[in-house]
Amino acid sequence: MLFGATRCRPDYGDALSKSILFFEGQRSGKLTNQRMSWRKDSALRDGSDIGMDLVGGYYDAGDNVKFTFPMAFTTTVLAWSITEFGQLMGDQDLQHAHEALRWGTDFLLKATSTSGTVVAVVGNPISDHNCWERPEDMDTLRTSYVVNTTHPGSEVSAEIAAALAASSLVFQSADAKYSATLLDRAKEVFKFADSYKGSYNSSVGAGACPFYCDFNGYEDELIWGAAWLYKVTKLEYYWKYVNDNIPNFEKSISQDYLVGGFLEFGWDAKHAGIAVLFSQVLFPLAMDSGNSSPFIRYADQFVCSVLPNSPTKSVTYSKGGLLFKPGSSNLQHATSLSFLIMVYAGYLKDRVVQCGGLKASPSDLREFARTQVDYVLGSNPMGMSYMVGYSNKFPQRIHHRGSSLPSVDQHPKPIKCHDGTPYFESQNPNPNILTGAIVGGPDINDQYKDSRVNVSQSEPTTYINAPFVGVLAYFKASK
Structure with missing residues (x-):
């Protein structure tokens, strides 16, 4: 066996339901079918500054801004989770996952x-981050x-193109008209x-x-979008686009990540995701021709x-067994890379990945992902679940405005910008439980x-939760 034995298995089904419920706590706009009842309507005039209806969507984290880039990535991965593992979720969880998507x-x-025109952000980040207030009370600038x-x-x-294309797959059978709308827009x-071509860094500032x-x-992102469009449409144009841009793919790896660039998969970098996604298309062709595509080689290297x-391991691990990469909010790496590992295990079928002298089978890959899932859910040195509301010990003071301030039901009067500061500074637990939220997680120790x-x-x-949805669905079904 490649990895050591784990402790008593978590309740993956409960964790799955809660990981999907979390998205209701992040909703912006006019709320419908809202199970997280302490959240209310918010930001109902978004887009009015430019004559557009931009009501809805998600707040990405603990603030009240709608950043379209990470929101679109969240949508892409949630759609991918449902496409790969939705049949394992159960009817109720699958319905709620569709609603979240x-x-x-x-x-x-x-x-x-x-x-x-594409809307990149709604809400002035500087104005928003200067306040600690509920989304229901926002009096900050809602600049588009x-x-x-x-x-x-x-x-x-x-x-966004990748998100809409991936989501069109999910809705093909449930709502063919909506699916076609998503694909056309993609x-x-x-x-x-x-x-x-150009970066929104300069355009949005x-x-x-x-x-x-x-x-x-x-x-x-351009290759990622084309790869998803090819997966959905099978049009030669997108196949050619992806393959013609292999030099750009490899250049972006070597240019921005001198060592191990193919490791990256998150809201900013899609290299490992592209390799894994396109490997599914290429496996039959590669096996027939005897040649390995660059994407398959990169997926294996990932x-x-x-x-x-592995003798070529490029990430680090805590003593408790949690995967670590540089930067903050480390669990985004643990969940997204575990998801990719799980997806690739399914694509491999009976093939083994050769890592120097180590042979890793699909079951080895799944067992690795399980170690990360179990750690997040409580099999760790602190005995703490890093999913809010799961188990008896979980984070009580998360960095989240809506969770940390009294609900509108409990405190009907508006809490203005700086009036929320005492709640932020308080040592009391958050009054509202943001069920299913996965926090940034522990440090390397x-x-x-x-x-x-x-x-x-x-x-x-x-974007921490979205990949975890798919992984939990698999382990719920395989327990």
């Missing part, structure tokens, strides 16, 4: 409803930041992203940076750079400080 795609359709033909944003536009937005700057360029026993001030560890994000 549609909340995102409905907004992305609004954000791309004007030809030649857009990219267009003269001020392009290829990364945010191409990620094609339009991809064409815009490719025709008017302080609306995106330093919060969600694109650090590695937009080439990976696996070998993650597995803890397996320690976690339960404090709202400790942003990198205590803030949840939608």
Whole structure:
């Protein structure tokens, strides 16, 4: 066996239901079918500054801004989770997952409803981060930041194209008309992203940076969008686009990540995701011809750079067994890379990945992912679940405005910008449980400080949860 024995198995089904419920706590707009009842309507005039209806979508984390780039990535991965593992969720969880996905795609359709324009951010980040207030009370600037033909944003536009294409797969059987709408818009937005190349870093400026700057360029998003469009349409144009851009793919790896660039998969970088996604298409062709595609080789290298026993491992692990990469909010790496490992295990079928002298089978890959899932859910040195509301011990003081302030039901009068500061500074547990939220997680020494001030560890994000949905669905069914 490749990995050591784990403790008593978590309740993956309960964790799955809660991980999907979390998205209801992040909803913006006019709330419907709302199970997280302490959340109410918010930001009902979004887009009015530019004459657009931009009501809806998700707040990405503990603040009240709608950043389209990470929101689109969240949508892409949630759709991928449902496509790969939705049949294992059970009817009720699958229905709620569809609702969570549609909340995102409905907004992305609004954000791309004007030809030649894509909405990149809604809400002034500086104004928002200067206040600690409930989304229901917002009196901060709700500025709409857009990219267009003269001020392009290829990364945010191409990620939206990927999200809409991936989501069209999910809705093909449930709502064929909506699925077709998503796919048509994905094609339009991809064409815009490719025709008017440029980074939204420059076009949006302080609306995106330093919060969600694109650090590695937009080439990976363009290939990522084309790969998803090929997966859905099988059109030769997108196949050719992906293969013609292999040099750009490899250049972006070597240019921005001198060592181990193919490891990256998250809201900013899509290299490992592209390799894994396109490997599914290429496996039959590669096996027939006897030649291995660069994407298959990169997918194998990705696996070998993650597995803890691999001689070419490029990540680190805590003593408790949690995967670590540089930067804050580390659990985004543990959940997203575990998801990719799980997806690739399914694509491999009976094939083995060779990592030097180590042979890793699909079952080895799944067992690795299980170690990460179990750690997040409580099999760790602190005995703490890093999913809020799961088990008896979980973070109580998460960095999240709505969770940390009294609900509108409990405190009907508005809590203005700086009136929320005492709640932020309080040592009391948050009054509202953001069920299912996965926080940034412990440090490399397996320690976690339960404090709202400790942003990198205590803030949840939608893009931490989205990949975890698929992984939990698999383990729920295989328990």
